[in-house]
Amino acid sequence: MNETRREYIKRINIVLDFIENNLDTKLSLEYLSKKAHYSAYHFHRVFLTLVNESLNEYVNRKRIERIAAILLVKPNSSLKNLAYKYGFNSDNSFSRAFKKYYGISPTKFKSEGKELLSKIGIEPFSSEKYICSIDNIKQWTKMNAQITIKELPELKLASISNIGNFEKAGSMFQKLMEWGHQKRVLDTSNFKAITIYRDNPNITQTSKVRFSACVTISENINTDGEINQHNLKKGIYSIGHFEIKAEEISKAWKSMSIWVIENGYEFRDGDYFEMYHNDHKTHPEQKFIIDICIPLQKTENIKLGEINNLDLSKYKDNLDYHQLISYMKELRLFFQKEYDTIFKLGKIYQGAPNFSYFSLTTDELKKQKLKFVIILNHKELYFSICLSGQNKSIRKKYWKIFKGSDWNKYHLAESIDNSLSIIDQTILKNPDFNNKRNLTERIEKESLKFINDIKNILE
Structure with a gap:
C-alpha cells in the first residue's frame, strides 16, 4: 500500500469512528472534513472512493439503521423522538428517508420489519435458517x-x-x-x-x-x-x-x-x-x-459473576462450575506428576457447561491415533473414562472393530456420529469432593484398570 493511500485510510477511519459514536449530533460535510484535515471538496471525493458511498448517504444509512435496530427490540419506541434524536428535522423528512432505504414507512416497519429484512437478504432476528423456535434457541444455548x-x-x-x-x-x-x-x-x-x-x-x-x-x-x-x-x-x-x-x-x-x-x-x-x-x-x-x-445497561437485576446457564441446584455439596473445573485441574496435575513417563496429557476441555475432560495417551497409542479420555459430567455428577480417537474416521474404524467382536466387558457407544467415545465405562458415581485424596485414588485405580484392559485387547 502506498503512503498516500495509507494516509487516506487513516483519516477516513477516524471519521467513520466519530460518525458511529455521534449519530445523534450534527454531522455536516464541513465539520467532518475538518476532522479529516481535508478541504470539504477533497474529503468528499476521498470518502466516496474508499467507502463507496457519499458522506450524506453513509450518515443517513447509519442513522436509519440505528433507528431500525432500536425498533426491532423496542417496537413501542416513539418514532418522533427517534427521528428528532438522530438528526431528522421533521416527520416527513424522516419517513421519506426511511422509506427510501427500506421501501416501507417506519410505522409499517414496526410490525413488518423482520419479514422485510428477510426479503432484502438480511436474516431476521429469530432466524429460521438455524432455529425453529425460541425454545430450540434456549436449548441450543x-x-x-x-x-x-x-x-x-x-x-x-x-x-x-x-x-x-x-x-x-x-x-x-x-x-x-x-x-x-x-x-x-x-x-x-x-x-x-x-x-x-x-x-x-x-x-x-x-x-x-x-x-x-x-x-x-x-x-x-x-x-x-x-x-x-x-x-x-x-x-x-x-x-x-x-x-x-x-x-x-x-x-x-x-x-x-x-x-x-x-x-x-x-x-x-x-x-x-x-x-x-x-x-x-x-x-x-x-x-x-x-x-x-x-x-448491558447496569440495572438492579444485574448480578456480576453469575453463571447463568448452569442449573446449580443439580450440583451436590453446593459445588459450582468453577469448583468442578478446579478439581479437574488437580486431577490432571496428579496424573501428570505420577505418570509423566507413561502418559502424555491433553489440556482440560471446558468449553461446555455440562462436562469437562482431559486426555491421556502413550507413544504407542499416538501411532494408532487413539487416546483415553477422563470425563466429569457436571449435571449428573459422575466420572467416566473412554477410548477415543483423534478424529471421527479413527473413532469409526475402531468402533467397527469392537462392534464386530464378541468382547463386551465395557459399554460400546451406540453410534459414533456424535460421540467422543468408542468404548467407555462409568468409573465413579456421586463423588465426595470433601475427601479429594480418596476421590483421586479411586479415579486413578478405576482408570488404570480400564486403560490396561483396553491396551491388552488392542495389542
Whole structure:
C-alpha cells in the first residue's frame, strides 16, 4: 500500500469512528472534513472512493439503521423522538428517508420489519435458517454456551477496520501481529485477539457491515496508516463462552441476543465483539473457542459473576462450575506428576457447561491415533473414562472393530456420529469432593484398570 493511500485510510477511519459514536449530533460535510484535515471538496471525493458511498448517504444509512435496530427490540419506541434524536428535522423528512432505504414507512416497519429484512437478504432476528423456535434457541444455548455477566476493564487495542470483506480478517490479524511485534507494543501478558462489529448484521447488509480486527496493546500508539488505536470502554457485558464451528457463530450471536432479552436485561450502546481463545486450525474439529460479548445497561437485576446457564441446584455439596473445573485441574496435575513417563496429557476441555475432560495417551497409542479420555459430567455428577480417537474416521474404524467382536466387558457407544467415545465405562458415581485424596485414588485405580484392559485387547 502506498503512503498516500495509507494516509487516506487513516483519516477516513477516524471519521467513520466519530460518525458511529455521534449519530445523534450534527454531522455536516464541513465539520467532518475538518476532522479529516481535508478541504470539504477533497474529503468528499476521498470518502466516496474508499467507502463507496457519499458522506450524506453513509450518515443517513447509519442513522436509519440505528433507528431500525432500536425498533426491532423496542417496537413501542416513539418514532418522533427517534427521528428528532438522530438528526431528522421533521416527520416527513424522516419517513421519506426511511422509506427510501427500506421501501416501507417506519410505522409499517414496526410490525413488518423482520419479514422485510428477510426479503432484502438480511436474516431476521429469530432466524429460521438455524432455529425453529425460541425454545430450540434456549436449548441450543444451554448445550453450547456458558454465559456469565462481568464488568470488563478498559482495553487498549490496535485495530484495522474493513467493510464487508470478512474473508480478509485473517490477514488483518496477521498484519496487526507483525506490526505489534515490530513496534514492541503488544500486551503479551494479557494478550487478546478481538473482532468488533460496528454494524448490526441483523439490520445492515453483509456487504456493508463494518468490522475491526483488534489486538491488545500495552501503551498508547499514534495512528499508523490503516492501524488505529481503539479503547474498549470499561463496562458490564453478558459473555457467552462457546466452542463451535464457523457456521455456528451466527447462531451463537442470535442466541446471545435472545438470551439477553429473555432474561430481562437491557442492551447498552457500546462495542459488540468476539474474543478468540484459540487458532481454530489447530483444533481437532476445526472449532473456534470464543467469547461473544454484548454490552448491558447496569440495572438492579444485574448480578456480576453469575453463571447463568448452569442449573446449580443439580450440583451436590453446593459445588459450582468453577469448583468442578478446579478439581479437574488437580486431577490432571496428579496424573501428570505420577505418570509423566507413561502418559502424555491433553489440556482440560471446558468449553461446555455440562462436562469437562482431559486426555491421556502413550507413544504407542499416538501411532494408532487413539487416546483415553477422563470425563466429569457436571449435571449428573459422575466420572467416566473412554477410548477415543483423534478424529471421527479413527473413532469409526475402531468402533467397527469392537462392534464386530464378541468382547463386551465395557459399554460400546451406540453410534459414533456424535460421540467422543468408542468404548467407555462409568468409573465413579456421586463423588465426595470433601475427601479429594480418596476421590483421586479411586479415579486413578478405576482408570488404570480400564486403560490396561483396553491396551491388552488392542495389542
